[in-house]
Amino acid sequence: MSDTFDADVIIAGAGMAGATLGLSLARAGLKPLLIDPVLFSAQLAPAFDGRSSAIAYAAFRQWRALGLAPLLEPHAERIEHILVTDGRAPGPLAGGSGPFFLRFDAEEIADRSDGEPLGYMLENRHTRAGLAQALEEASVEVLAPARVTSASFDERAATVMLADGRALRAPLVVGAEGRGSAIREAAGIGAIGWNYRQTGVVATVKLERPHGGVAHEFFLPSGPFAILPLTDQRASLVWTESDRRAAALKAARPEVFHAHLQRRIGEHLGEARVEGPVFTYPLSLLLAERFCGPRVALLGDAAHGVHPIAGQGLNLGLKGAAALAETIVDAARLGEDIGSEAVLARYAAWRRFDTVTLSAGMDAFVRLFSNDNPILRLGRGLGMSAVNRIGPARRFFMQEAGGAVGDLPRLLRGEAL
Numbered sequence: 385m386s387d388t389f390d391a392d393v394i395i396a397g398a399g400m401a402g403a404t405l406g407l408s409l410a411r412a413g414l415k416p417l418l419i420d421p422v423l424f425s426a427q428l429a430p431a432f433d434g435r436s437s438a439i440a441y442a443a444f445r446q447w448r449a450l451g452l453a454p455l456l457e458p459h460a461e462r463i464e465h466i467l468v469t470d471g472r473a474p475g476p477l478a479g480g481s482g483p484f485f486l487r488f489d490a491e492e493i494a495d496r497s498d499g500e501p502l503g504y505m506l507e508n509r510h511t512r513a514g515l516a517q518a519l520e521e522a523s524v525e526v527l528a529p530a531r532v533t534s535a536s537f538d539e540r541a542a543t544v545m546l547a548d549g550r551a552l553r554a555p556l557v558v559g560a561e562g563r564g565s566a567i568r569e570a571a572g573i574g575a576i577g578w579n580y581r582q583t584g585v586v587a588t589v590k591l592e593r594p595h596g597g598v599a600h601e602f603f604l605p606s607g608p609f610a611i612l613p614l615t616d617q618r619a620s621l622v623w624t625e626s627d628r629r630a631a632a633l634k635a636a637r638p639e640v641f642h643a644h645l646q647r648r649i650g651e652h653l654g655e656a657r658v659e660g661p662v663f664t665y666p667l668s669l670l671l672a673e674r675f676c677g678p679r680v681a682l683l684g685d686a687a688h689g690v691h692p693i694a695g696q697g698l699n700l701g702l703k704g705a706a707a708l709a710e711t712i713v714d715a716a717r718l719g720e721d722i723g724s725e726a727v728l729a730r731y732a733a734w735r736r737f738d739t740v741t742l743s744a745g746m747d748a749f750v751r752l753f754s755n756d757n758p759i760l761r762l763g764r765g766l767g768m769s770a771v772n773r774i775g776p777a778r779r780f781f782m783q784e785a786g787g788a789v790g791d792l793p794r795l796l797r798g799e800a801l
């Protein structure tokens with residue numbers, strides 16, 4: 385690294401995607417610099433992010449390869465079964481569900497997944513805490529609180545401007561600051577997308593009865609409703625509603641919220657007691673027109689933001705982090721210029737097709753399932769029955785959800801860089 389540079393790679397945004405990339409680069413001997421307006425300590429506060437994420441087993445292997453297993457495994461719940469039901473009325477587990485459902489069992493792909501579950505459920509705050517500790521132990525520099533406002537690009541470097549007037553230079557800047565990416569804008573990369581006019585209402589509940597490692601997803605006319613297993617007999621609920629109904633739910637008194645919730649879950653898991661605050665997240669789709677340019681690459685939600693219907697957003701970002709880290713590290717070892725467009729085009733080519741296909745698929749899924757049209761209901765029901773009956777199709781979906789298909793970067797195969 386030249387003396388005139390502040391780092392090999394400046395990463396704007398120390399969210400879960402940016403932090404994973406920073407750790408991967410540091411483990412391979414490069415010098416990343418992370419910048420975030422929010423201190424890690426504030427990101428860990430219970431009121432900061434109430435979400436939990438379903439992490440595909442391949443993405444979890446990547447964190448293991450980065451040495452995060454002792455920090456994350458105690459908080460990770462194995463997803464052994466996924467049950468998808470096409471429901472019509474609230475109270476799906478109480479018998480309001482339709483006749484069509486899909487069932488996936490980890491056992492069925494155990495020979496190909498080395499006995500891994502279908503995925504792991506992890507509370508985002510534990511993942512953030514694990515990443516923060518690992519970054520600190522690896523002596524990765526994190527500038528926080530500091531906000532990136534813009535960037536400029538020349539032949540040799542990207543210059544990143546901060547809100548406090550500082551300017552930092554590196555051969556490459558990665559925009560990983562989420563959907564409103566300042567780096568994406570500075571690089572002149574457009575984005576397409578739309579608002580679903582749906583909001584994800586998220587709450588963590590303590591269950592009276594064991595969940596048995598089952599993740600339930602109910603497709604209801606207002607949008608999907610998921611009950612996702614967490615450690616300690618708890619579950620994360622993601623309840624998709626119209627913006628108006630979601631606002632009313634969030635504002636409801638705790639006993640009113642609880643009554644709605646219990647009706648929706650049914651009695652199968654006994655009483656569900658809400659722990660901590662109820663969170664709401666507006667849902668939209670965003671896809672950057674390009675994933676890179678000279679001296680710039682986009683990662684995670686800055687490049688693609690999808691509906692959480694299949695829990696794929698962060699998984700896409702983690703796949704991207706693995707592919708980008710491998711591209712940069714391999715180029716550096718060959719003595720190539722890591723910020724050159726020729727190098728970064730390899731990352732874009734690796735990830736773009738998969739990402740666009742998945743984003744389009746999720747979008748079609750949301751439209752197909754978030755309504756009560758009788759013809760669409762029949763079509764999707766028949767589709768689900770067909771997948772359920774055809775073993776290879778079911779196994780394909782499971783491996784796809786596990787993130788273990790396609791040309792996998794080394795980290796996703798569980799190997800070091």
Ligand SMILES: Cc1cc2nc3c(=O)[nH]c(=O)nc-3n(C[C@H](O)[C@H](O)[C@H](O)COP(=O)(O)OP(=O)(O)OC[C@H]3O[C@@H](n4cnc5c(N)ncnc54)[C@H](O)[C@@H]3O)c2cc1C
Nearest residue numbers: 397399400401437438532561562584684685695697698699
């Ligand atoms: C209800 C819900 C449930 C979900 N469930 C799942 C799931 O089960 N599985 C899954 O894979 N995905 C899930 N997702 C998607 C997932 O949460 C996101 O894809 C993921 O958080 C994106 O991570 P990121 O690091 O790319 O971006 P972010 O999490 O948005 O992080 C961006 C970071 O950049 C920082 N930043 C912002 N502006 C600046 C700036 N100007 N300068 C520097 N830094 C900046 C922010 O402080 C933040 O730390 C869900 C999403 C929702 C809404």
